[in-house]
Amino acid sequence: MGIVAGLDSSSAFTHIVVCDTDTGAVLRQGYAAHPVEAKASEVDPQAWLLSLGEAASGGLLEGVQAIGVSAQQHGLVPLDHQGNLVRPALLGNDRRAQAAAADLVDRLGGRQPWAEAVGAVPQAAQPVAKLRWLVRSEPENAERVAAIL
Incomplete structure (x- = not known):
């Protein structure tokens, strides 16, 4: 297939891993913490987008052909x-x-x-x-x- 990425947006951070599907090798990674809020049980969803932008910066997703996404569960937006x-x-x-x-x-x-x-x-x-x-x-x-x- 080529190059794929796995993206995890947890309650604390966004982590992206880019891999070569032929070899399984990790080619590059990106990470960005979500802003720490006074109430850790609620957050402005815009923070998730800002974290994604930071984690994916520098061309991290260049050449990626598919992305698998996982995220936190049970949130209410x-x-x-x-x-x-x-x-x-x-x-x-x-x-x-x-x-x-x-x-x-x-x-x-x-x-x-x-x-x-x-x-x-x-x-x-x-x-x-x-x-x-x-x-x-x-x-x-x-x-x-x-x-x-």
Whole structure:
């Protein structure tokens, strides 16, 4: 195939590894930390793009024919009708939604009905619980939400 890249955007950094598919050799790498915020459980998603730009600088992706991407899970990025960010993204490590998750479980009649209906039981890390938290804790922001990433 030629030259490929693997890109990982974790909650703390962006790391890119460029490899030769014929030999498996690592040709080059890029790394950039995400800015440290006062609240490590939420972040402006723009920081992810800035980190990506820094990690990929200097022609790191030149000649790359395919990119595989992995990223953090269970974040909630709420957007308004114009596609603008409503509030900073809530990351997977945010545990403020623990009570909201428990409430969702109770509202559907327990863990078993959730497992049967959707194949999972809400936990604080999951976006459904974060959305419930947003409705309760920041109702004015929740009213503005038109889409979620």
